[in-house]
Amino acid sequence: MAITILPPVAEDLGPYQADSDESIGMDSDSDSDVEMTGSTRPHKRPRLHSKNIGTGIITPGEVVTDDPQWMRGHGTYTNPLSTSIIATVAGTVHKTNKLLSVHPIRARYTPEIGDLVVGRIVEVQSRRWKVDVAAPLLAQLPLSAINLPGGILRRRTSADELQIRTFFSEGDLVVAEVQSVHQDGSASLHTRSLKYGKLRNGVFLAVTGTGGSGTPNSSVKGGVGSGSSGAGAALGATTGTGGVVRSRRQVWTVSTANGGGDVNVILGVNGYIWISKHADGAAVASSTTENVSIIRMEEMVSSSIYSSQNDDIPPQTRREIARLAQCIQVLVQSGVPVDEHSVTSAYEASLQVDLEVGDDEDDEDEWRQEGREYLEGTKAQRVLELAMQDK
Amino acid sequence: MTDRRRINGPPGGTRPAVYASLLQSATGAADRAQRQRQPTDLRKIFLKTGLIPSASGSSYLEFEPSASLAAARANPKSLIPPSSALKLACTVHGPKPLPRSATFSPNLVLTTHVKYAPFAARRRKGHIRDASERDLGVHLETALRGAIIAERWPKSGLDITLTIIEAEDDRWWGDAPDSHDASWGMMNVLAGCITAASAALADAHIDCLDLVSGGVAALVSEDMTGSSGPPRLVLDTDPAEHRSIVSACVVAYMPARDEITELWLKGDSSKAALEDDDKRPGHEALIDGAVDAARGAHTVLGQAVRESIARTVGSA
């Protein structure tokens, strides 16, 4: 069938379903239409005069505490006439010693020093680029913060300024590190490492990045679709948060099945993801000259950092890259945090599902088989279940 | 589409007086214009470039009025002209630098404006561009963008303005407005716009892959005698000459590359009556017909551009 049209289903209501211990199976969304009439809506408990600090979810304007011993942190404000601390965002209360802060349930990416980000050049100025990193403000990448081709170390001249578009131009994707964060919250990036630079040989994916201050509290932006809500119910057991989280490794290489070879995954902390064919720098080098020194090899690699020409990528690799991208989409749409572990387990689960499905559909006609790589609906749900089992 | 920034008059508007013709009522249908040309004959086109000195490129295009118009002028039976012919002017301004506020563009930024003169059609058009004019603008832009080599002019803009001085009728003036209320005349106008704009672009020395020309073909469901039958393919239709147009198609075509940059087909083309050995589906026959019409326009276009070059060389 070329087109799938589903009846609308009530949206998943998140944490409150997580509390319920009903086992959620594949068919749980069939009766959810009936339940949607507000009975599962969170009840707001009056907390206005409680001495204790509110727990759970709190909304803007709610008094977190009126005990004067606490200091106010992010996401709160105080009325000058009283001692009470009032929330300004909806989220959960966090205590750090005597500091009270409210972490929003869903937040946009705020850059922090050392973050590995994937960004898109949106503007070229005379000495710097403006980069979209999904933050409220555009980040800047100064001309002085990039590697020159061949790794030459020298001052940037006006000649470099004139040919600034030959390094990065509008629309180009870069992987970079946040070097500093300015007063206004905008970031300054650098690409002074061989692992940073222009991206090619792959596909780009935008999901939600980490919220506020590194807590994995961000939630899904794109998870509105009801196609995913069935899957969303399946993770009742998980935390209900999603998007890319800060983790030990943001960049790793997957050796894919089905003859796909090695594939690099770059999870930008800002939620921008790049999945590409693993470029074997050493192989490139050794193909030209027999024995190369390490320094020479680095030169080789760095010479291609400003290339916008893709290598030859076999269809098998493209197929596995598409599969990885879908796995991440499935994770994001159902609110599972995206990190190395969840991505790899989802990838393996999708391979397993493919085997199962492949057996079922042997007698289907040909074009049906063509679309079998598309993960949606029940298939996505199955992938998710398997991936969560591994956890 | 209402204009929200101005206070508009009543939506109804006024209508010009229509004089009931004393001569006409007796004869009735006899006055209906008839196509005198063969189905594959095109109307003559007058096309001249470089008429507007202040523009970097310009052209003027006129279709030969149908035979019935000439006859009616010589021997008026009614005060109302039986059909109108297309007359339009095109100006090209640029390439010129983009405004400072514009974002960087590696390509030539093309903007097209199509505007009917208020007096172009039988019913007056307002000064604000209406939906059909904007629609034509989009079609024209699609047609031209495929022909222009945009990366030859980075960071610059090009404005193309078409003024339709006299528009083609959508139907015979005496027909009830419903006999086919689809705007078939608009398709002829678009074809004319494409050809004229192409000439103006050549006049402005903008790099193009080929001179792109517009052509129209239609399926009409009556033959010369007026009796209806299965729809036949007719090139370069004048809507005033046909009682019932079933389907029509306009293309922008580049003969050198045998490519279509713009295609707009509407109506039911499935019942076309083709030659017996012709196995093409109706819509393909229609597209091929429009391409043939565009080839015809292309010869005029090529000649006009050549003439304009010869003029400049001669005067230099």
Add this chain to the structure above:
Amino acid sequence: MAAQRQASSASQTPHLSPAELSYLYTSLSLPKTPIRPDGRSTTQFRPLTAESNILPGTNGSARIGFADGTQAVVGVKAEVEKTTVAADTLDARGLFQQQESPAAAAGDREAQEGLGSAAVSGHGSWVQMSIEIPGFRDDDALPVFLSEMLRESLVGAVSGSGGEDMAGGLKGRLVINKRWHWRLYIDVLLLSQPLSYPLPLLSLTTHLALLSTKLPKLKSQGEEDPLFDDDWAAAQYLYPRSAPGSTAPVTTSQQVRPPVTLLVISVADNVIFDPTREEIAVADAVLAISVARDGGHDGLKLLSIRTIDPPSRLTQPGVPNSENVNMLANATSVDDSAAGGATAVNLATGDEEVSGVWRPRRGGAKRSVLARMVKTVLRKGGVGEEVLEGLEGVEVE
């Protein structure tokens, strides 16, 4: 200015890097089994959720949502209006006779005097369509272009033969009698800025809304001033359907459905349906094809085709390594090994291309390509039929 530029081209083109464009194009142009970024097959649509009859204050309504969160809501409202005789219909009586005689008059002949046959076959302007897309002014090129495109196929060209016309075009159904007609307002609302070219979404939603549209049952007869049954339950569908409980079997010619407009792109030799924004960005040709079920016999009828400006013409070109100044510095070491790339002629465009380097598309589409795209839609048991079937499934819910 910038907004307008984007609006006129197929969608707000995302600024994709040349490397991404090249990767996408090569993936999508793989012969026979193109690899779409989301793994769909060429004819597969993104799953969508649909419901109709959601707004009680309208005559018909529908909502469709894509999994990416884009949603469209359509409300159809009908008003009774007096049919005015157009002033430019000269000598309507004389004309009327020749109008009526070949067309096997559908209405009664007693009230012919002084009326154009507009009263019989309806008029296209009785259907008003407006499309509201966040981020666009209502007179921007995109909404205007889209609404013209949808309206054009809805109103349909009906000048064929006899009673089939009445079934085919929407306008014929709006006639109440010689002096009165319905005016239909179709208002389309997109709830968020579109993530891809919104045409299929809008068209499918409009289709559903029209399917669910009901008009009050007429109590008066003939040429009386219209009087309607105020029982909403007795209202009749604008597009009659064969309800399971109904006694009178509906003839095939009455089982007409509103048209749908499908967005089709071609990349090299492949024809791809329901493209995402990224896929449109590399397309060689983009077509909007409107089809409807043929009243008489099985199969689909083509109603209109429009080309849409492929945004691939406006993209940034990639720089081949051999011309990259940043690589010339040590070109001696790289020379023509892995970085060189083979020059090949792209058959779809006829341009010379270095593999792996993006070149903006130039020129138009070959006739054979366009013909293939149309054929894929119209093919028996093809995508067009499946989409219509899928949509018919919705009304049963």
